[in-house]
Amino acid sequence: KQVPELPAVVKIAPAYLVEREYQVYQEHIRNKLSGAAEIRGGPVLLPDSDQAGLCYHLVGSGVFEIESLNSFCRHASVREVWHVLEKRLFKRIAPLWRFNYTSAQFSFQASYDHLLPVNLLIEPTSPPTDVPSRVLKVLEPGALTDAPLEPGDYVRVRGFVVTEVDVDGAAVTLNLPPPSDGLPASYRLRVRPVDSPAAYRINQVVDAITGVVTATRTDLLRSYACQALGCSPEAVMARTLTPPGSPAITLPNPLVAVPDILSEPHHVRIATVHGDLNMENVLVALDTRDVRLIDFAMARQDHVLHDLLRLETGVATWLLPQALAEAHLPAETIHRLYEQLHQTVHQPGRFPSFDQLHPALRKVFVMLATIRKTAREYLVAPDDWGEYYRGLTLYLSGALKFKNLDEVPQAPVPKRVAFWGAASAQQLLHCLLYTSPSPRDLSTSRMPSSA
Numbered sequence: 001k002q003v004p005e006l007p008a009v010v011k012i013a014p015a016y017l018v019e020r021e022y023q024v025y026q027e028h029i030r031n032k033l034s035g036a037a038e039i040r041g042g043p044v045l046l047p048d049s050d051q052a053g054l055c056y057h058l059v060g061s062g063v064f065e066i067e068s069l070n071s072f073c074r075h076a077s078v079r080e081v082w083h084v085l086e087k088r089l090f091k092r093i094a095p096l097w098r099f100n101y102t103s104a105q106f107s108f109q110a111s112y113d114h115l116l117p118v119n120l121l122i123e124p125t126s127p128p129t130d131v132p133s134r135v136l137k138v139l140e141p142g143a144l145t146d147a148p149l150e151p152g153d154y155v156r157v158r159g160f161v162v163t164e165v166d167v168d169g170a171a172v173t174l175n176l177p178p179p180s181d182g183l184p185a186s187y188r189l190r191v192r193p194v195d196s197p198a199a200y201r202i203n204q205v206v207d208a209i210t211g212v213v214t215a216t217r218t219d220l221l222r223s224y225a226c227q228a229l230g231c232s233p234e235a236v237m238a239r240t241l242t243p244p245g246s247p248a249i250t251l252p253n254p255l256v257a258v259p260d261i262l263s264e265p266h267h268v269r270i271a272t273v274h275g276d277l278n279m280e281n282v283l284v285a286l287d288t289r290d291v292r293l294i295d296f297a298m299a300r301q302d303h304v305l306h307d308l309l310r311l312e313t314g315v316a317t318w319l320l321p322q323a324l325a326e327a328h329l330p331a332e333t334i335h336r337l338y339e340q341l342h343q344t345v346h347q348p349g350r351f352p353s354f355d356q357l358h359p360a361l362r363k364v365f366v367m368l369a370t371i372r373k374t375a376r377e378y379l380v381a382p383d384d385w386g387e388y389y390r391g392l393t394l395y396l397s398g399a400l401k402f403k404n405l406d407e408v409p410q411a412p413v414p415k416r417v418a419f420w421g422a423a424s425a426q427q428l429l430h431c432l433l434y435t436s437p438s439p440r441d442l443s444t445s446r447m448p449s450s451a
Contacts, residue, residue, distance in 0.1 A: 007066060009037065009056040009283070009294050014165075016202050018043045018052040021297035028272050028299040035092025037283070037292045050167075050198075056294045058283065065286045070279035072286075073319060078363045084284055085370045088291045093274065093307065100271035100304050102380060108390065109262040111303050113186035115398035116258065117220035118173065120149060122191045122211040127154040136210070141176050144187060149213050157189060157209045167197050174206060221255045224400035228415035243332035243420060251335065252430060254393050254422035261390050267380050268387060269304045277307040279314045305391055308375045312368060313395040316421050317405055317414040320364050324412050327360035331412035331420055337361065337368075338424040345372050345385070389429040396422035 011018070022043050029036050037056035044053045058066065069089075073081050127136060137145045140159040149155065157174065164173035171192035176185050191209055194200070215223075218237075225236040235241075240250045274281070275298025283292045316334065324333055340356065357365055372388075379387055399405065399418040408414050 007058045009058065011054045011056070011295065012046070012051055013054075015043065015045060015050055015052040016165075017297060018054050020202075021295075022054060024299045025296045028301075029296050032272070033093065033096055033293070035089075035291060035293050036296070037294045058292050066283045066292075067286065068280045069282035069284055069291070070314070070318060072284040073279070073363065073367070074322070078366050080289070081363055082366050082370055084289055084291060085367060086374075088284075088289060089282060090370075090374050092291055093277075093293065096272045096274065097304050097307075097378060098271075100269040100378065102267060103270045104267050105265040106268045106270075106303065107184060107265060108394070110184040110186050111306075112391065112394045112398075113188065113262065115394055117217050117224075117398075117401050118188040118190040119217050120155075120189050120213055121215040121220070122155060122157065122189055122209070123214050124191060124194060124209055124211040126210060127212070139187075139189070149216060151213050151215055151219065153213045155211060155213060157191070157211070158207060160189060160206050162200050162202055162204045162206065163188070165197055165200050165202065166192075170194055170197050172197055172200050177205070218255075221258070221397065221400065224415070225255060225419055228400060228413055228419055241423060243335060243423075245330065246332060246335075249335065251420070251423040252426040254397050254419070254426050257393060257426050258397055261394060266387065266390075269378055269380050270301055271304040271378075273300060273302050273304065273306045275299050275302070275306065275310075277310045279311070279318065303391070304378045305375055305388060308371050308378075309388070309391045309395045312371050312392065313399055313418075315364060315367050315371070316396065317399050317418050318408070319367070320361075321408065321412055321414045321417050323360045323364050324417070327358045329358065329361075329412075331416035333361075334417050334421045335424045335427075337365065338421065338428065341365065341368055341372065342385075342428050344369055345376065346383075384432075386429050386432045389425045389432070392425040393422045393429070396425065 011021075013021075022039065025036075025039050030039075037058050039054060040057055041055065044055075046052060069084070072084065076084070135154060137147075137149065137153060137155045139145065139155050139157045159177070160174035161177045162172055163175045164171075166172070169192065171190055172194050174189045174191065176187050178184060191211060222233050222237055226233055229236060237253070237255065239253055239256055241253050242250055274293060274296065276295060277293075281293060281295045283294060285291070320334065320337075321331070324331065327333075375388055376383070379385070381387070396418045400415050405414040405418075
């Protein structure tokens with residue numbers, strides 16, 4: 001009897017990325033996670049190309065039709081979505097998070113820096129002959145300039161390592177090399193345009209690149225926020241902001257808070273994380289409602305909340321804008337939604353009555369509440385949600401850089417939702433710091449029967 005071939009997902013990417021993903025899978029995922037799609041064999045190099053392929057076999061899915069969690073959530077009922085998250089996905093991935101340990105003086109900068117735009121954009125060029133050599137600022141590990149760099153400053157980069165190569169964009173991304181001792185650090189530079197980008201190799205140490213700074217991280221975040229909000233650069237970098245149509249509400253500017261969040265060390269729990277738990281990397285079998293996880297290129301030992309924060313960011317930037325458009329509500333509605341979500345996490349028992357929510361927002365609300373309920377188990381200090389809100393501010397602020405969010409053909413703009421979500425997370429963080437509420441147990445929360 002001939003057995004039909006089991007479904008599979010084939011990933012094609014630059015060979016160095018595929019090889020790294022395979023190594024990461026072997027180290028962190030293989031035989032450790034029952035919900036992972038299995039990689040059989042290894043990377044397959046494509047003829048006459050720098051691309052390679054990797055095949056994820058969906059063992060256990062049988063002949064059942066599958067689709068991404070993103071697609072599934074758009075048509076499934078509230079109860080079905082809750083069941084897939086609570087009873088399937090989080091139970092599948094829990095073995096990765098369960099074996100965690102507490103890290104003192106954890107560096108948010110090293111762990112979260114990659115979510116944000118690069119620290120500097122540099123255009124390779126030689127300084128004019130009339131520029132004194134002392135004006136040329138040297139950037140090298142262990143000797144970064146204390147003075148803030150600005151567009152127009154000439155720099156010489158040396159001792160950094162190559163972390164990304166974009167042949168089509170003629171760009172190379174550099175970062176500090178891993179330290180031999182002490183806490184890891186991150187300071188990312190993108191150099192473009194470069195001659196012969198294909199000549200660069202991942203982990204290659206750069207001897208020397210001289211160029212001029214064309215933009216800083218602050219410039220990039222300001223530009224992205226201006227595009228999302230439709231306001232002036234001066235307004236978008238004020239310390240506080242008022243959402244349109246809400247003159248009585250003043251929120252902290254999340255972009256102003258980013259440097260402080262990155263620079264402050266914290267106690268957190270460390271565990272193996274998927275690293276990119278977005279809704280396209282979770283596959284749902286439609287008949288059984290079982291799930292399989294794919295794409296482990298970023299699996300690593302890191303802050304245990306990364307996966308839940310990544311998943312919430314996906315819900316906030318993909319599903320919530322669609323729900324807001326259906327309800328004819330503006331992007332700033334996320335502020336009230338996050339306030340209700342915060343109150344729910346601090347209430348005992350069940351979720352609040354759905355009568356308090358617009359019908360179009362109920363599914364998103366339950367998804368976010370279920371994510372937060374799971375996150376509560378992994379906070380380093382019981383009910384200290386400041387840890388979560390710091391990470392959420394960085395994730396939602398970092399979402400401003402993603403070009404694919406500009407392609408969503410719906411209003412409100414996803415990046416506007418992300419910005420006001422980050423501002424709301426900052427406001428809730430401030431409330432926790434200055435009022436110190438005593439959250440109650442949500443561990444007995446259930447899916448509302450009316451769903």
